[in-house]
Amino acid sequence: MRPDPKRTQLEYEYKAALRDAVSGAGEVALAHAYELGRVAAAGGVGVVDLVSIHDTAMREVLGETAPPEAIGQFVSEALSPFEMTHRGFREAHERLEAAYKELEAFSYSVSHDLRAPLRTISAFTQALADDLRFQLDDKSRDHLRRVLAAAARMSDLIDALLELSQITRTQLGRHRVDLSAMAQGIIEDLRRRDVTRKLSADIAPELIVEADARLLRIALENLLGNAWKFTANVDHPKVTVGEQQIEGERVFFVRDNGAGFDMSYADRLFTPFQRLHATRDYAGTGIGLATVRRIIERHGGRIWAEAAPGEGATFFFTIPA
Ligand SMILES: Nc1ncnc2c1ncn2[C@@H]1O[C@H](COP(=O)(O)OP(=O)(O)OP(=O)(O)O)[C@@H](O)[C@H]1O
Ligand SMILES: [Mg+2]
Numbered sequence: 001m002r003p004d005p006k007r008t009q010l011e012y013e014y015k016a017a018l019r020d021a022v023s024g025a026g027e028v029a030l031a032h033a034y035e036l037g038r039v040a041a042a043g044g045v046g047v048v049d050l051v052s053i054h055d056t057a058m059r060e061v062l063g064e065t066a067p068p069e070a071i072g073q074f075v076s077e078a079l080s081p082f083e084m085t086h087r088g089f090r091e092a093h094e095r096l097e098a099a100y101k102e103l104e105a106f107s108y109s110v111s112h113d114l115r116a117p118l119r120t121i122s123a124f125t126q127a128l129a130d131d132l133r134f135q136l137d138d139k140s141r142d143h144l145r146r147v148l149a150a151a152a153r154m155s156d157l158i159d160a161l162l163e164l165s166q167i168t169r170t171q172l173g174r175h176r177v178d179l180s181a182m183a184q185g186i187i188e189d190l191r192r193r194d195v196t197r198k199l200s201a202d203i204a205p206e207l208i209v210e211a212d213a214r215l216l217r218i219a220l221e222n223l224l225g226n227a228w229k230f231t232a233n234v235d236h237p238k239v240t241v242g243e244q245q246i247e248g249e250r251v252f253f254v255r256d257n258g259a260g261f262d263m264s265y266a267d268r269l270f271t272p273f274q275r276l277h278a279t280r281d282y283a284g285t286g287i288g289l290a291t292v293r294r295i296i297e298r299h300g301g302r303i304w305a306e307a308a309p310g311e312g313a314t315f316f317f318t319i320p321a
Contacts, residue, residue: 160287179207231258
C-alpha cells in the first residue's frame with residue numbers, strides 16, 4: 001500500500017513541531033502542534049492514525065537528546081492526540097452549533113417578515129381585480145389571477161419552510177404511539193378532502209413505537225400525502241403501510257403503486273425544494289420529504305426510498321427505541 005501523502009506530510013510537520021518544542025520553542029510549538037492535530041482531525045484523520053503519528057514522532061524525537069522539562073510539557077499539555085482530537089471536535093462542534101442556531105433564528109424571522117409584504121400583494125391584487133372587474137379583458141384578468149396564484153404558492157413555501165425550521169427547534173418528547181391508527185386516521189382525512197378519489201389502504205396492525213406523536217404525525221402526513229398525490233393517475237391506487245425486519249432492525253415502510261421515480265435521483269428528494277415531477281402534473285413545494293427526514297433523524301432513525309418510474313415508490317424508515 002502506498003503511503004498517503006497527506007499523512008506523510010502531517011507526520012513530518014508533527015515531528016518538526018515536537019523537535020521545536022524540545023529545543024526550547026515551547027508555547028509556539030505547542031500551539032502549532034495543537035493546530036496540526038485540529039486541522040487533521042477536522043480533515044478526517046482518525047484517532048488511531050493520530051495516535052500512531054504521535055507515537056512514531058515521540059519515539060524518533062525522544063531518541064535525540066532533549067531537556068526532560070520540555071518533553072514533559074510537550075506531552076502533558078497538548079500533544080496527546082486524544083486530547084487534540086477531542087478539543088478539535090469540541091471546538092468545531094461549538095462553532096457549528098452556534099452557526100446552526102443563528103441560521104434557524106434567521107430563517108424563522110425571514111419567514112415571518114416575508115408574510116407581511118406578501119399579504120399586501122395578495123390583498124391589493126384582489127382589490128384591483130374587484131375594482132376593475134367590468135373594465136378588464138380576459139388577458140389582464142388572467143395576469144392578475146397569476147399574480148394571486150404566485151402569492152399563494154409563496155405563502156405555501158413560507159409555511160413549509162417555517163415548519164421545517166420549527167422541527168429542529170422543538171423539544172422531542174417520546175411516548176407510545178400507535179402508528180397503525182395514526183396512518184388510518186390520516187388516510188381517512190385525505191379521503192374526506194377529495195371524495196372523488198379512491199385509494200385502497202392496507203395498514204398492518206399494531207405498529208407501536210416510542211416517538212414524538214406530533215412530529216411523527218407530520219412525517220406520516222407527508223409520506224401518505226405523497227402516496228395519495230402520486231397515485232392520482234393510476235387505475236387502482238393503493239397504499240401499504242407495514243413493517244419488516246432488515247438485518248435484525250425494525251424497518252417501517254409506506255408503499256404506493258403510483259408514478260414512482262428514477263432511483264438515480266433518490267438522494268436528492270430529501271433536500272428542500274428538490275422535486276422530480278413537474279408542478280403542473282403534481283402540485284407541491286418540495287419540502288415535505290426534507291421535513292420527514294429531519295423528523296426521522298431527530299428520532300435517531302434513517303429514511304431511504306426505493307422506486308421505479310411507473311411502478312410506485314416505497315419509503316423506508318427506522319425509529320430506534
Ligand atoms: N410516493 C411518491 N411517488 C413518486 N414520487 C415521489 C413520491 N414521494 C415523493 N416523490 C418525489 O419526491 C419529490 C419531493 O417530495 P416532497 O414530499 O419533498 O415534495 P412535494 O410532495 O413535491 O411537495 P410538498 O412540499 O408539498 O410535500 C416529489 O416532488 C416527487 O418528485
Ligand atoms: Mg410531499
